Amino acid sequence: MNSQVSAAEKIGELLAREGFLSREQLARSITAQKEEYPSVPLGKVCVALGFVSSSDLAGVLVKHRRHI
Numbered sequence: 001m002n003s004q005v006s007a008a009e010k011i012g013e014l015l016a017r018e019g020f021l022s023r024e025q026l027a028r029s030i031t032a033q034k035e036e037y038p039s040v041p042l043g044k045v046c047v048a049l050g051f052v053s054s055s056d057l058a059g060v061l062v063k064h065r066r067h068i
Contacts, residue, residue, distance in 0.1 A: 011043050011061075015052060018060050025051045 012030060015021040021029070025046070033045045043061065046052040 011041070012046075014060055014064055015043070015046060015057070018063075020052045020056050020060065021046060025049075 012021065012026045016023060016026050029042060029046045029049060029051060032049060033040065033042050037045050037048070040048070043052070043057045047054050047057055
């Protein structure tokens with residue numbers, strides 16, 4: 001499970017560094033993922049919570065060579 005957490009933190013960090021998420025939104029997304037969406041990737045949790053658009057998430061993933 002640690003690998004999932006570190007992967008989630010990495011995409012969260014990328015979204016924050018690119019300016020799509022505030023630190024508060026990142027923290028709320030990680031909490032929501034743990035409590036409500038344990039099997040959903042963090043990027044998709046951010047979209048579900050309305051913090052990031054699907055296209056913005058896809059753009060960051062492509063830019064950093066990540067896959068949904």
